[in-house]
Amino acid sequence: MGKATREAYGEALREMGLENRDIVVLDADLSKSTKTSVFAKAFPDRHFNVGIAEQNLMGVAAGLASAGKIPFESTFAMFAAGRAFEQVRNSICYPKLNVTVAATHAGLTVGEDGASHQAIEDISLMRSIPNMTVVVPADAAETRQAVAWAANYNGPVYLRLGRMSVPDVFGEGYEFEMGKAVELADGSDVTIMATGIMVAPARHAAEELIAAGFSARVLNIHTIKPIDKAAIIKAAEDTGAIVTCEEHSIIGGLGSAVAEVLVENWPVPMERVGVLDTFGESGTPDALLEKYHLTTADIVQAAKRVISRKR
């Protein structure tokens, strides 16, 4: 098992903080959980706690960015994308300010805290805002790369991070390229497109499908917006069937983004693995993933269903 993407985020921030003195970090009383505390320890003069006030968190970051600083700001995804949605839209995205909203504890795997803290709508909300870039790293290595990219990019970014430890998908030599899907396996019967913590199970699903006599392409879609249209269209063209996998509602997230590209360009049968328009609940992350059908077995079944729908 590797580490949680939030852990990698804290470490990457500290590294970037050394390189660039303009980087400042803001948190809303969750720095030990979001791991901005790692940056705070190294650079106490450039870390600002705003207290339990997420709307102000967004506004202060906007002001800092307007004056040339490079703010990264963190809280849980529920409060960043949900509670402070309108501040993200009007104070950060409308003026296209250089702010990275690094939201942790996204999805069901928040676990025991339950539905009130499980953001399963954040990708949908964030990708609907003009000027916003949405990135969902799959593991620690990808998170480090995405943080480094965001520190050098000039504009609003939503970086979606998780609470629980996830397996390493990429080695240290991995190079993140914003907006470019990463092919993890090639195949001809179906393409499995996954984002975030669903990338590792997607890869396992492809391995299991081989045993069943099917070959699956696997794409890591780390950038939900702007989405890699070319890779999606090529996958539809080459494999004729698509499965999307995300720890997010099936409404408005990766599945919707992929469907939008397919219907306008190369319609093929498609299945979405995600949370089915329902709230989560308390439980261990693994119990939740199983109950809400976000496991390797669910992806395998979806792949078999979609292959059977091919004409």
Place this chain on the structure above:
Amino acid sequence: MAEKLTAEKIAELEHRAKAVRRNIVSAVTEAKSGHPGGSLSAADIVTVLYFAEMKVDPSKPYDVDRDRFVLSKGHAAPVLYATLAERGFFPQSELMTLRKIDSRLQGHPSMKSLPGIDMSTGSLGQGLSAASGMALAARLDTRDYRVFALLGDGELEEGMVWEAAMFASHYKLDNLTAFVDFNGLQIDGPVAEVMSPLPIPEKWAAFGWHVIEIDGHDIGAIYDAIQTAKTIKGKPTMIVAHTIKGKGVCKMENVADWHGKAPTSEECILFLGELED
């Protein structure tokens, strides 16, 4: 003791404020929509800022060392546009494009559209947070520019304002000076009746701000309050400016209905006559 404005300077600023008011009335009339009442109530404050106080250069609107102004009550965009035009940031004729398609003068200020706008605003409650971020950036970069913000009294009903109030005080942002345009009226009526934010000075004091109360139409008092704010160390200053909504146009004064209504062209002629020097 900071220097006072001379009688000549006060007369000049009053003359400027009248020009700003005329341009507010003309631009909103031409646009056929907009917010004249709260623009007129803030005209003297914004005029003093741009003509007597702020270090700004219309030829260098993005200068990193410039003073900043955040119009948190963004619906009063006409007063900001009229003042920026009067100050030479763009041609006065452009004021007649307010709210029209392809105009740089958006219904609410957009910093990406128009040089001279330091923050995009319009959704109430957000400006003081951005101004606090700017003030914090100045400290981090050891630059001596100052940040000014203007809030509405009705706007104080937004919870986010008080998040920013805590923040600016907690981080001792003494390079931040804010105003409340206390005209007493919001869209649905008197602020005291709709959802009272009163008492205003006491609230800001309780949040750790230095508070000064003035007549927001007294040019000398506005200037003096700003000079005092600059001497206050370790805390931000809130200048509670008692104003009259629609100030300068009899028919508009103290009438909530003029919050978001444009004059007809006949009314415009009448109002401009009132605002002649």
